[in-house]
Each structure stands twice: as C-alpha cells, then as structure tokens.
Amino acid sequence: MSGSIVLNWLASTPDFAVPYALAALGLIISERAGVLSLGAEGLMLVGALAGIGAQIVLGQPGVSLVLAMLAASAVSLLFAVMVIWLRVNQVIAGLALVFFCQGFTALVGSLAEWTNHATEGIGSMALWPLSLLPGVGRLFEQNAMVWLTLPIFVAVAWFFSRTSAGLRLRAVGENPQAADAAGIRVTTWRLAAVLAGSALVGLAGAYISVVSTKLWIAGMTGGRGWIAVGLVIFARWSPWKALVGALLFGCIEALIPQLAAAGVQLPQYFVMMTPYAVTLGVMVWVALARRGGDDEPGALGQPYVREERR
Amino acid sequence: MVDATLAAIAQPAQTDPEAAHRARRQPLARRRYALEIRQHMGWRRQALILAAALLAGLAISAAILVAAGVPADELANEFVMQTFFDGQNFRAVLFQAAPMILVGLAGSLAFRARFWNLGLEGQMVWGAIGATAVSMWQVGPEPLRLPLMFAAAIGCGLLWVLGPAWLKIRLGVNEIISTLMLNYMAANFLLHLVYGSWKDPKDNFPYSPQFRAFERLPELGAGVSSAILLAAVVALLAWWLVGVSRAGLYLRFVDASPRVAHANGVPVRRTIYGAVLLSGAMAGLAGFAVASGQEGRLTQAFYQGYGFSGILIAFLARNNPLAATVVALLVAALFVTGRSLQVFYQVPFSMVQLIQAIIVVCVASSDFFIRHRVRRVGGEQAQ
Numbered sequence: 001m002s003g004s005i006v007l008n009w010l011a012s013t014p015d016f017a018v019p020y021a022l023a024a025l026g027l028i029i030s031e032r033a034g035v036l037s038l039g040a041e042g043l044m045l046v047g048a049l050a051g052i053g054a055q056i057v058l059g060q061p062g063v064s065l066v067l068a069m070l071a072a073s074a075v076s077l078l079f080a081v082m083v084i085w086l087r088v089n090q091v092i093a094g095l096a097l098v099f100f101c102q103g104f105t106a107l108v109g110s111l112a113e114w115t116n117h118a119t120e121g122i123g124s125m126a127l128w129p130l131s132l133l134p135g136v137g138r139l140f141e142q143n144a145m146v147w148l149t150l151p152i153f154v155a156v157a158w159f160f161s162r163t164s165a166g167l168r169l170r171a172v173g174e175n176p177q178a179a180d181a182a183g184i185r186v187t188t189w190r191l192a193a194v195l196a197g198s199a200l201v202g203l204a205g206a207y208i209s210v211v212s213t214k215l216w217i218a219g220m221t222g223g224r225g226w227i228a229v230g231l232v233i234f235a236r237w238s239p240w241k242a243l244v245g246a247l248l249f250g251c252i253e254a255l256i257p258q259l260a261a262a263g264v265q266l267p268q269y270f271v272m273m274t275p276y277a278v279t280l281g282v283m284v285w286v287a288l289a290r291r292g293g294d295d296e297p298g299a300l301g302q303p304y305v306r307e308e309r310r
Numbered sequence: 311m312v313d314a315t316l317a318a319i320a321q322p323a324q325t326d327p328e329a330a331h332r333a334r335r336q337p338l339a340r341r342r343y344a345l346e347i348r349q350h351m352g353w354r355r356q357a358l359i360l361a362a363a364l365l366a367g368l369a370i371s372a373a374i375l376v377a378a379g380v381p382a383d384e385l386a387n388e389f390v391m392q393t394f395f396d397g398q399n400f401r402a403v404l405f406q407a408a409p410m411i412l413v414g415l416a417g418s419l420a421f422r423a424r425f426w427n428l429g430l431e432g433q434m435v436w437g438a439i440g441a442t443a444v445s446m447w448q449v450g451p452e453p454l455r456l457p458l459m460f461a462a463a464i465g466c467g468l469l470w471v472l473g474p475a476w477l478k479i480r481l482g483v484n485e486i487i488s489t490l491m492l493n494y495m496a497a498n499f500l501l502h503l504v505y506g507s508w509k510d511p512k513d514n515f516p517y518s519p520q521f522r523a524f525e526r527l528p529e530l531g532a533g534v535s536s537a538i539l540l541a542a543v544v545a546l547l548a549w550w551l552v553g554v555s556r557a558g559l560y561l562r563f564v565d566a567s568p569r570v571a572h573a574n575g576v577p578v579r580r581t582i583y584g585a586v587l588l589s590g591a592m593a594g595l596a597g598f599a600v601a602s603g604q605e606g607r608l609t610q611a612f613y614q615g616y617g618f619s620g621i622l623i624a625f626l627a628r629n630n631p632l633a634a635t636v637v638a639l640l641v642a643a644l645f646v647t648g649r650s651l652q653v654f655y656q657v658p659f660s661m662v663q664l665i666q667a668i669i670v671v672c673v674a675s676s677d678f679f680i681r682h683r684v685r686r687v688g689g690e691q692a693q
Binding site: 081087089092095097099102218223229233268270277283288 | 345374379477482483484486487488490491492499501505618622660666668670671678682
C-alpha cells in the first residue's frame with residue numbers, strides 16, 4: 001500500500017469510530033449503574049431517525065443532534081420503567097426495546113417520508129495548527145463531532161474516577177444493597193444513568209444519519225449497537241479502553257472502502273462480515289486473557305428492591 | 311441524604327396520634343409505598359392479569375395502526391374476521407405458523423437451559439443453506455432427497471450454535487453477543503451465496519434455483535402444507551422431552567440452580583449442551599420449513615425477524631412447548647394480517663415487529679403484579 005492510502009485510511013477512521021465510541025460510552029454509563037442495556041441497537045435507530053427528521057425540518061445540525069439525544073432518552077424511559085420499577089428481566093426488556101424501536105422508526109420514517117431524503121451534514125473543522133503540518137495535516141481535518149467526542153470522553157472518565165457522584169453511581173451498580181444502606185437512592189441513580197447513557201447512544205445513532213451518511217434508511221445501524229455492547233465487555237467497562245476499541249473497529253471498517261478504492265478484489269459479503277467476526281474474536285480473546293480480577297459491575301443485570309432479601 | 315433516608319425508614323414506627331395525623335395529611339407524592347414479594351397467586355388471577363396485559367397490548371397496537379391511517383372498522387375486520395374465519399387466510403396462517411412454531415420451540419428449549427440463544431435467525435439461515443446444498447448438489451437418490459435435506463438442515467443449525475455453546479460453557483463468553491454476531495455473519499454468507507454462485511441463472515434474481523417437486527414438503531390436501539404437521543410433531547416431541555423425560559427433569563434442575571443441580575448429581579454440562587444443540591437443530595429445521603415448505607428455494611426470507619419472533623414467542627409462552635405452539639399461531643396470524651395491511655394500507659411490515667414488542671412489553675410488565683404486592687406504608691400504618 002502506498003503512503004497516501006494509509007493516510008486516507010487513517011483520516012477516515014474517526015468517522016467510523018465515533019458511533020462505536022459514543023454508543024459504548026453510553027452503555028458504560030448505564031451498565032456501571034447495574035442496568036444491562038441491550039436496547040442500544042434500537043436506541044441508535046431512534047437517535048438516527050430523530051436526528052435526520054430534525055435535520056430535514058429545521059436544518060440545524062447542532063439542534064438535530066441534541067433533539068436526537070432527547071428522543072433516545074425519552075424512549076429509554078420506557079425501558080427504565082420496565083427494568084427499574086417493574087423489574088422485568090433486563091434481557092427481555094432490552095430485546096423488546098430493540099424490536100419496538102426497529103418497528104417504530106421504520107413506521108415513522110416511512111409515514112413522514114424521511115427515507116432516502118438526503119440532507120446537508122456538518123462540514124469538517126480543521127484543528128489548527130496541527131492541520132497545517134505537511135502530509136499528516138489532513139488527519140486533523142475532521143467534522144466537529146469528532147473533536148467533540150474527545151471532551152465527552154474526558155468528562156465521563158473524570159466523572160467516574162474523580163467525582164463523588166461517579167462513585168455513587170458505581171456503588172449502585174456494584175452493590176445496591178450496600179449503596180442503599182449508605183443513603184444512596186438506587187432507583188434515582190439507575191434512572192439517571194439509563195437516561196444519560198441512552199442520550200449518548202442516541203447521539204451515536206444521530207452521528208450515523210446526520211453526520212456520516214446524511215440520510216435515513218430503515219434499520220441503517222446494521223448491528224452497530226450490538227457491536228457496541230460487545231465492545232463494552234471488551235473494554236471491561238472502562239471509558240478509555242472503549243475508546244481504543246472503537247478506534248480499532250473504526251480502523252477495520254475504514255480499511256474496507258480504501259482497499260476497494262485501491263482495486264483489491266475481496267469477496268464483498270465476507271468483507272461485510274469482518275466487524276462481527278472481529279467482535280466475536282475480541283470476545284474470545286477477552287475470555288482467554290481474563291485473569292483473576294473481574295471488572296464487571298457486581299449487580300449488572302440484577303433488579304433491586306429494597307424489601308427483598310437475597 | 312443519609313438523614314433523610316433514615317427518617318423515611320423510621321416513619322412507620324411513629325405511634326403518637328399527632329404524628330399519625332401529620333402522616334395522613336402528607337401530600338400524595340410524599341406518601342411511601344413498599345413492595346412485597348408475593349409468594350403465590352391463584353392461576354385464575356394470573357390468567358386474568360395475563361389477559362388484561364394482552365388486551366392492553368392489542369389496544370395500544372390498534373391505536374397506533376389507526377394513527378398510521380388504517381380505518382378502525384377495517385382493522386377489526388382484517389384481523390379477526392379475515393384472518394381466522396376466512397378459509398384461505400386461515401390456511402395462510404397455518405402456512406406461516408410452521409417456521410414460527412419451530413423457531414419458538416427452539417427458543418424455549420435454549421432458554422430453559424439459561425442460554426440466551428439470540429442466534430436463532432442465523433441457525434435458521436444455516437438450516438436453509440444446508441437443505442439447499444443437498445438440493446443444489448443433488449445428494450442421494452430422489453426418494454431420499456427430502457430426508458437428506460431435513461438431516462442437513464438439522465446438522466447445519468446444530469453446528470452453527472455449537473461454537474457459542476462451547477465458548478459459553480468452556481470460556482464463559484457471553485452468548486448473547488456471540489450468537490448475535492453469528493446471525494450477521496450467517497446473513498452475509500447467505501447474501502454471498504444468493505448473489506454469487508447459487509444465483510438462479512434463469513432470471514438473475516438473488517435466489518437459488520427452484521427446488522424440484524420431490525424436494526418440497528408435500529401438500530397434505532386442501533392447500534395445507536405438511537410443514538405444519540412437521541412442526542406439530544416436533545412440538546409434541548419437545549413437550550415430551552421437557553415435561554416427561556428424564557432430560558426434562560434435569561433441565562428444570564439446571565434452570566432453577568445450576569450449582570444445586572450439580573450437587574445433586576445432575577450432569578449439568580451435558581444437559582446444557584443437549585438443550586442448546588437441540589435448540590439449534592430446531593431452528594435449522596425452521597429454516598428448512600421456510601426453504602422447502604414455503605419458498606421452494608433459498609431466498610432472503612429471513613429478514614422478517616423470525617429469530618426475534620422466536621425469542622418473543624418463547625418468552626410469552628414461559629418456555630412451555632405447547633404454549634409456544636399456540637403463541638406461534640397467534641404471531642403467524644399477526645404476520646399474515648401485517649402482510650395484507652402492508653399491501654392495502656402501505657403500513658410498513660415492521661409494524662408487525664412493533665406490535666410484537668408492544669405485546670411483550672405489556673405481558674412482561676404485567677408480571678410485576680403477579681410477583682409483587684404494593685402496600686402503602688407510613689400514614690395509614692401508623693393509626
């Protein structure tokens with residue numbers, strides 16, 4: 001491969017990595033509070049549809065992204081009520097949420113005639129002065145959302161490791177009984193974590209529709225939400241490792257069009273399998289490499305009711 | 311914050327009348343409710359709650375359909391009269407039900423072993439690929455062709471779930487993700503085949519050449535395919551396996567508590583492997599029912615959410631094989647109705663997914679009232 005292909009490849013990687021990164025970060029927030037959020041695939045679709053809808057109607061990318069976050073949060077409220085108060089099995093509730101969102105977004109998308117309606121996305125933003133560097137300067141011309149992703153990660157990582165609120169949230173996911181005894185409101189924290197996490201998952205979906213492809217097609221997330229769920233396990237619920245994992249997946253996905261452009265003949269559908277195969281491989285690798293300490297939140301997937309003795 | 315919680319906990323202990331009066335006059339939002347775990351509820355009340363949840367789900371779905379532009383009276387006519395009381399449509403329901411029953415049984419068997427087999431769709435795809443391969447390569451003499459396709463479908467479905475089962479049992483790899491990833495890989499492999507070397511040379515559409523007559527599940531007469539008979543036989547076998555056989559007893563042990571089961575001498579691993587592999591085999595059979603019973607070739611019919619339907623059927627049926635058969639019939643009716651709504655009112659087919667999800671949400675939420683009792687504490691308790 002020549003140098004320019006490598007450079008093109010690396011320059012297009014962030015665009016593919018951002019949805020994985022944001023979705024995984026959102027999932028980490030909710031799972032750190034003990035709520036297993038399998039509905040990511042559906043919430044990404046909600047974010048994608050709400051984002052593109054707002055973009056078509058209002059034409060303000062910033063507003064569209066915010067509305068997409070709100071929409072995903074609002075839909076996740078349904079999930080939150082089911083798993084936090086009604087204590088529905090979190091796997092079933094998550095699957096039902098995905099199913100609900102797939103049907104709902106396809107219905108609304110076709111009724112509102114937003115399908116295949118191209119919009120203007122957001123332009124690229126050069127990170128001065130790095131973008132002036134000879135050769136590699138192109139790597140620093142990305143859209144604003146790519147640059148915004150980094151502060152979001154810093155903020156969430158700082159929240160978890162440096163604030164008492166972050167400590168409380170983790171305590172709720174680790175041992176809700178003990179947290180409750182210490183005066184932490186378990187349901188409130190779990191609700192807040194689900195809503196905040198879902199907002200980020202929705203933003204990830206909106207990034208795909210508003211920023212990346214600039215149009216809506218039913219089911220356009222194509223399993224990225226599930227890959228993000230796997231990514232969280234790979235990252236052992238740590239934001240920074242999730243960012244690394246997202247970049248890895250972004251690299252792999254960005255490589256495919258580059259190879260095609262370079263005239264490398266690859267069986268198309270096998271190439272399309274790679275993200276899923278890599279996810280599977282990563283899961284196996286994590287299982288093999290796991291030694292001693294387990295970072296999984298202790299109460300992940302378990303409902304909490306104060307009156308129940310375990 | 312700690313003080314507030316302590317005060318709230320201490321509240322029920324108040325005994326003096328003045329405090330009780332104060333507690334009674336608390337604004338509604340300040341009143342405290344406590345959840346209690348209900349030990350048991352009579353089956354009549356359980357059935358009542360379940361029926362109410364189902365009705366609520368159907369009512370919400372109907373409201374959405376009306377909002378989407380389907381006239382309300384047409385809706386009732388379409389779903390109740392046309393689907394169940396019209397001979398042709400009822401046959402269509404039976405036609406649609408065969409793979410639904412099989413995939414629902416597949417789901418319930420795996421879930422009984424506490425294995426979230428979300429890869430039912432991938433196993434169906436592989437079942438159909440296996441059956442089609444036998445037809446494409448003309449394996450075996452003609453009278454044996456159908457049994458061979460049957461066996462190939464079972465084998466392929468079983469092999470596709472073997473990997474996740476092994477990874478889960480040996481390495482503790484989360485089966486939810488692994489089976490889902492295998493779904494996407496199977497789907498892409500299917501596309502590779504139908505857009506590639508298996509494409510029908512006659513008209514260049516993305517499906518395999520048509521099966522010959524002896525490669526198709528025969529008709530029973532009156533337009534009913536034998537696929538439904540196959541599904542019924544498998545359902546009876548599953549019922550026997552789960553409810554009567556020793557393996558079924560083991561499964562119940564494992565479902566209740568793998569550790570206790572192990573301590574009691576139940577071969578836990580073998581039981582889990584058995585249930586999961588059978589689940590894959592049944593899903594493969596569902597793929598065979600689609601390919602040989604419905605389409606008559608390898609197509610992309612699997613993008614209608616069969617796998618997810620199987621999971622939801624198993625959940626709604628509480629993993630009971632006979633209940634799964636009934637629920638699968640209802641879901642099949644939903645599919646048939648959905649398809650005609652799609653044709654007549656341009657309602658997208660994904661509406662069927664939406665309705666299934668709404669019903670599952672309602673039924674799952676109604677479980678709360680079966681398992682819990684809500685009791686008010688504070689105010690009134692203090693009297």
